[in-house]
Every structure is written in C-alpha cells, then in structure tokens.
Amino acid sequence: MDKTLEKPQQITFDITDRCQMKCVTCSKWKTVSADVINKELTTDEWKSVLDKLHNWLGEGFWFCFSGGEPFLRQDIFELSEYAHSLGIKIASMTNGFSISNLYEKIIDSHIESLNFSLNAINNPLVHDISRGREGSYQKTVSAIFELLKLKKEKNSYLGINIATIMLPENLDEIVPLVEFVTKNKINGIMFQLMDDKESFHGYCVQKGCNTSSYKMPQELRNSYKKMSKKAVEIIDRLIEMKRAGHSIYNSYEQLDAMKVFFNNPDDILNDIICDVGSTNFAVDPYGDVRLCFNMEPVGNIKEDLPENIWVNANSIKCRQMTKSCKMYCRMLNCNFKQNFANFNKSFIVKCKNKLINILKGR
Numbered sequence: 001m002d003k004t005l006e007k008p009q010q011i012t013f014d015i016t017d018r019c020q021m022k023c024v025t026c027s028k029w030k031t032v033s034a035d036v037i038n039k040e041l042t043t044d045e046w047k048s049v050l051d052k053l054h055n056w057l058g059e060g061f062w063f064c065f066s067g068g069e070p071f072l073r074q075d076i077f078e079l080s081e082y083a084h085s086l087g088i089k090i091a092s093m094t095n096g097f098s099i100s101n102l103y104e105k106i107i108d109s110h111i112e113s114l115n116f117s118l119n120a121i122n123n124p125l126v127h128d129i130s131r132g133r134e135g136s137y138q139k140t141v142s143a144i145f146e147l148l149k150l151k152k153e154k155n156s157y158l159g160i161n162i163a164t165i166m167l168p169e170n171l172d173e174i175v176p177l178v179e180f181v182t183k184n185k186i187n188g189i190m191f192q193l194m195d196d197k198e199s200f201h202g203y204c205v206q207k208g209c210n211t212s213s214y215k216m217p218q219e220l221r222n223s224y225k226k227m228s229k230k231a232v233e234i235i236d237r238l239i240e241m242k243r244a245g246h247s248i249y250n251s252y253e254q255l256d257a258m259k260v261f262f263n264n265p266d267d268i269l270n271d272i273i274c275d276v277g278s279t280n281f282a283v284d285p286y287g288d289v290r291l292c293f294n295m296e297p298v299g300n301i302k303e304d305l306p307e308n309i310w311v312n313a314n315s316i317k318c319r320q321m322t323k324s325c326k327m328y329c330r331m332l333n334c335n336f337k338q339n340f341a342n343f344n345k346s347f348i349v350k351c352k353n354k355l356i357n358i359l360k361g362r
C-alpha cells in the first residue's frame with residue numbers, strides 16, 4: 001500500500017442508469033434496458049454502502065447522488081435521511097423533469113445541495129433539443145422557481161445551483177444564464193465542457209472504455225473547432241463576471257484552461273496530469289466501484305469493504321493506467337478542480353503563451 005495515498009475526497013453514488021432524457025451529450029438512454037430497475041442495489045443495500053463508508057471515512061464527508069436521474073429512485077429521501085443520521089452530507093444532481101410532486105420533500109429533506117442541468121434560459125428550444133425532450137425547459141425552470149419560493153418560505157438552507165454544458169448551439173445563452181443566476185439569487189452556476197457522449201453509458205451494459213488507445217471522434221473535434229473563437233470570447237466574459245462578483249463556480253485556472261482547450265484540445269491532454277484515481281470513489285447502480293467512470297470497476301462494494309477496494313490490485317492498476325490515458329475527461333469538473341495542483345509545472349507558462357497567441361490570431 002502507498003503510505004502517501006489519502007482517502008478519497010469525492011464520493012459519488014450513481015444510484016440509477018435510468019433517465020427520462022435523450023441528451024445529445026449522453027448515451028445512457030440508448031443502452032439501458034427496461035428491466036434495469038431489477039438489477040439496481042436495493043434500499044437496504046445502499047444503506048449498507050453508507051454504513052461501510054461511514055465506518056471508513058467517519059462523519060462529515062460529502063457524497064453526491066448522480067445517475068441517470070436520481071429522483072427516479074423512490075427511496076432517495078429514505079437514503080438521504082439515513083445518511084444524515086450517520087453525519088454524512090448529501091448533494092444531488094437532477095434534470096428537474098419529473099420532480100413537480102417532490103418539491104416539499106426536497107425542501108424538507110437533508111439534501112444540502114441540488115444541481116439542476118440547464119443549457120439555456122432565453123431560448124427554450126435550445127435546452128429542449130440538447131436534452132432530447134420537448135417541454136424539458138419549462139419543467140426544469142418551473143422546478144427551480146418553485147424550490148426557490150419554498151426555500152424562502154421555509155427558511156431552508158438548500159443550495160440551488162445550475163450546471164450547464166457548453167455546446168455550439170448554446171453559446172449565446174452562457175452569459176444570460178449567469179445573469180439569471182444572479183438576478184434570482186441562485187447559489188451559483190458551473191460550466192462543463194461537452195465530452196464524448198459514449199463516455200456516459202449505461203453501466204449495466206458497458207463496464208468501461210479502452211482509455212489507453214482512445215481517439216476523440218472527429219465529429220466532436222469538429223464541434224470544438226466550430227465553437228472555438230466564440231467560446232474563447234465568452235469565457236473571457238465569464239472571467240470578467242466572476243471578478244465582478246457573479247457566482248461562477250469554475251476557478252479562474254479552469255476557465256483559462258478551457259480557452260487553451262478550445263484552441264487545441266491536445267494541449268490539455270499533454271499538460272494535465274490526471275489524478276482521478278487518487279481522489280474519486282464512485283459506486284454504480286449495481287455495486288461496482290470505479291475510481292474513474294470511464295475505466296473498468298476495481299471491485300464491488302457488496303463483496304468487499306471500501307477501504308480494501310481503495311488499495312487493491314485493481315485500484316493500483318487503475319492509477320497506473322491514468323498515466324497513459326488518452327481521454328479528455330480530465331477537463332470535467334469532477335476531475336479538474338481536485339487536480340490543478342498536479343499539473344505539469346510548465347502548464348501556467350504554456351497556458352499564458354498559448355492565450356497570447358490565440359488573442360493575436362496565430
């Protein structure tokens with residue numbers, strides 16, 4: 001065992017592969033079979049997972065309900081209550097599409113942070129197309145406003161946030177989304193670069209990707225190239241807005257790195273050392289544990305203790321594989337913010353030089 005290896009800092013429960021959306025940035029909806037619900041961990045099994053993690057990590061750590069759409073699990077509030085009883089803090093993601101009958105439960109629950117996926121605010125069609133579901137914009141925005149209203153009425157401490165993927169089609173929506181967050185006193189907004197949609201697959205049918213020989217699809221590369229110039233200009237505007245006090249969660253370093261990425265994605269691949277295997281611990285709907293969501297499972301939490309899985313041979317191999325990984329997910333928020341300290345020392349200099357060249361049109 002590596003004596004310098006710390007315990008994971010980011011715990012994720014992908015409690016279901018199921019989702020109502022057909023997002024252009026995801027492929028779970030293509031692969032998840034109708035009977036997947038019968039394969040998921042039961043309520044008692046998830047409670048056992050919480051017990052095991054609590055025994056290992058103690059009180060006070062955070063985990064996030066993810067998926068799929070977490071609120072398709074009818075026991076999410078029971079699990080939240082149980083986690084709270086153990087002194088564990090809970091965040092969750094949601095598409096906001098099917099929670100209209102859950103507003104009171106959400107406000108009264110022990111979920112402390114709720115992130116809504118929202119890709120547009122002025123043009124509903126842009127959001128609906130990106131999510132692959134007509135009417136999704138209206139349901140998501142309505143859910144945000146209803147929860148903001150209840151939060152005020154009940155003096156709730158629920159953090160409400162927006163999560164937005166930057167796409168070729170929604171670049172004109174980025175600045176208005178920040179203004180929407182500020183105007184309505186939403187806690188904050190985070191921006192994510194689009195990634196290969198095949199990375200976000202149903203775990204019930206695909207265990208992992210071949211990360212060492214991965215090549216970015218040409219269609220995706222073309223999309224980055226298409227939006228490059230405008231995206232860089234908008235990111236500069238985001239930096240200005242963040243400095244002016246708007247609640248943008250992306251760090252200045254990440255925003256600068258995004259500009260370099262849009263100029264040439266391979267620069268990021270060469271300059272960022274991925275350390276996801278030393279920070280992340282994710283449990284999928286069937287109990288398989290991953291340190292990287294794109295790689296094969298390193299164990300199953302139904303069969304072993306998390307502290308054993310964290311240091312087993314599969315986990316050691318996974319950490320070694322990150323050194324030769326050719327995927328670009330190191331730019332995603334779940335990885336980037338933990339790993340800026342692990343960048344090559346020359347990255348900042350390279351970043352500044354590349355940005356100068358971008359601005360000069362070279």
